Amino acid sequence: MNSQHESMLGQLESRSYRLSVDHGLIDILVGAVLIAFGLMLHADLDYMPVIVFFIGAIAYPQARRRLIEPRIGHVRLHADRVARLQTRKWLTFGVLLIAIFGVLALRGLGWIDYPKSAAPLIVTGCFALALAVAAWLFGIRRGFAWAAIVLAGGLIEWRFGLDYGLSWYFSGGLVVLAGLLMLARFMRANPPDTGEPNGA
Amino acid sequence: MARNHESSAQPLGNVDRLVHEPARLLILSQLYVIDACDFLFMQKQTGLTKGNLSSHLAKLEDAGYVEIIKEFEGKRPRTLLQLTPSGREAFSTHVASLRQWMDGVPHSN
Numbered sequence: 001m002n003s004q005h006e007s008m009l010g011q012l013e014s015r016s017y018r019l020s021v022d023h024g025l026i027d028i029l030v031g032a033v034l035i036a037f038g039l040m041l042h043a044d045l046d047y048m049p050v051i052v053f054f055i056g057a058i059a060y061p062q063a064r065r066r067l068i069e070p071r072i073g074h075v076r077l078h079a080d081r082v083a084r085l086q087t088r089k090w091l092t093f094g095v096l097l098i099a100i101f102g103v104l105a106l107r108g109l110g111w112i113d114y115p116k117s118a119a120p121l122i123v124t125g126c127f128a129l130a131l132a133v134a135a136w137l138f139g140i141r142r143g144f145a146w147a148a149i150v151l152a153g154g155l156i157e158w159r160f161g162l163d164y165g166l167s168w169y170f171s172g173g174l175v176v177l178a179g180l181l182m183l184a185r186f187m188r189a190n191p192p193d194t195g196e197p198n199g200a
Numbered sequence: 201m202a203r204n205h206e207s208s209a210q211p212l213g214n215v216d217r218l219v220h221e222p223a224r225l226l227i228l229s230q231l232y233v234i235d236a237c238d239f240l241f242m243q244k245q246t247g248l249t250k251g252n253l254s255s256h257l258a259k260l261e262d263a264g265y266v267e268i269i270k271e272f273e274g275k276r277p278r279t280l281l282q283l284t285p286s287g288r289e290a291f292s293t294h295v296a297s298l299r300q301w302m303d304g305v306p307h308s309n
Binding site: 008009010012013015016019069070072073074075076077078079190193 | 229230232233234235236237238239240241242243244245278280
């Protein structure tokens with residue numbers, strides 16, 4: 001097949017993929033994770049990110065099944081696309097771990113040094129980097145906006161000497177709100193199918 | 201001259217008319233780029249009405265190009281549409297035929 005046909009088919013595949021991710025649920029989950037980090041850093045509830053992670057892992061597929069699939073149907077992407085997405089997920093996770101724990105380890109070893117007051121900026125910067133990498137790898141452009149919001153929150157927290165971790169509530173709340181608005185718009189634009197479930 | 205015309209028309213004469221129909225071509229293109237999808241997803245992607253989509257799918261299934269798979273997710277039944285190997289081959293052959301037909305056509309601009 002020539003490149004033009006391949007690019008048209010590529011667009012069709014991308015559209016199928018985007019339809020399965022552009023509904024706001026992912027944004028709500030990302031926002032919840034940000035708020036959980038806020039609870040960990042600000043309120044010393046260290047277990048919150050783990051709890052949110054497990055709740056998300058259970059609730060996300062359920063919410064997808066109940067809210068999204070009755071509206072747009074179900075799609076199973078090609079095995080190679082799924083494998084690519086899995087690799088990208090692990091890559092994002094790796095970037096996040098290296099960014100956060102790498103900086104902490106280097107500081108522990110005394111290889112780099114920064115004042116404690118700069119911690120909000122460093123941690124939000126690392127998280128924003130991982131979000132931006134994820135946005136790039138998964139082709140979800142609004143992820144860059146979430147990264148910018150997280151970084152802006154860290155900057156504000158650092159510049160005005162706010163309580164450590166406070167900015168995460170602000171950025172997480174904004175992302176959750178955007179996700180909810182997106183979900184509401186998606187649900188309005190795609191009413192549930194009322195006829196035969198599969199038409200077959 | 202007429203002979204040339206005949207020989208150049210040959211590739212289009214071989215085109216699989218079952219695949220060539222626009223709605224069915226759209227269905228096959230969609231199934232070509234994914235593993236499987238349900239009826240509703242296909243309807244959303246193609247913009248066809250239920251009756252129209254059902255009728256085209258029936259023709260593609262009769263030709264052995266599309267397989268309709270019934271499976272369960274938990275207790276919930278799900279009907280998925282998937283391209284068969286012969287459907288995949290028919291689609292690729294069709295695209296190759298069209299390309300052969302279009303090759304050598306001068307660009308308008």
